[in-house]
Amino acid sequence: MTRSEGGPDRAHQRPEGVGDLTVEALGSLSKALETVERARGQLYGFHQLTGTADLELDRAVGLLRRAGHDEWADRVEAEVLGRNVIPDHWTFQIVESYNRTYYEPFRDLERQARDVLAAGRDHLHEAEMKEARRTEGHPDHTSHPS
Numbered sequence: 001m002t003r004s005e006g007g008p009d010r011a012h013q014r015p016e017g018v019g020d021l022t023v024e025a026l027g028s029l030s031k032a033l034e035t036v037e038r039a040r041g042q043l044y045g046f047h048q049l050t051g052t053a054d055l056e057l058d059r060a061v062g063l064l065r066r067a068g069h070d071e072w073a074d075r076v077e078a079e080v081l082g083r084n085v086i087p088d089h090w091t092f093q094i095v096e097s098y099n100r101t102y103y104e105p106f107r108d109l110e111r112q113a114r115d116v117l118a119a120g121r122d123h124l125h126e127a128e129m130k131e132a133r134r135t136e137g138h139p140d141h142t143s144h145p146s
Helices: 020-066 070-079 091-118 124-133
Strands: none
Touching: 020 070, 020 091, 020 124
């Protein structure tokens, strides 16, 4: 594999004076943020699944009542339906707290580090990996989108 003329598009070229360790550190910071993005997605999944279960409890309560099990319907309504999932919180409040307390500050810091240390350029490490692995002239090894 060889490098070909042109290289990555300007948005993914290493700015003058940015060293290897800085590119590696920013890549690591980005990778950590990408992992947090995945965790956040799972948190939204937890939120939606818990909400779906709570809505299904409405159906269970109705069916219990129709089947003549009012005491059980009352228990489900009183003990589980609409219950906090952790003290004082429904899942939407957990998501909001996560976003405000952890996700947004992390995302903002990662963006600021890129802005200050690499002129705002993203994915420098990956762009250089791509460039190093390209086969010159191969149609599926282009440097950047046309």
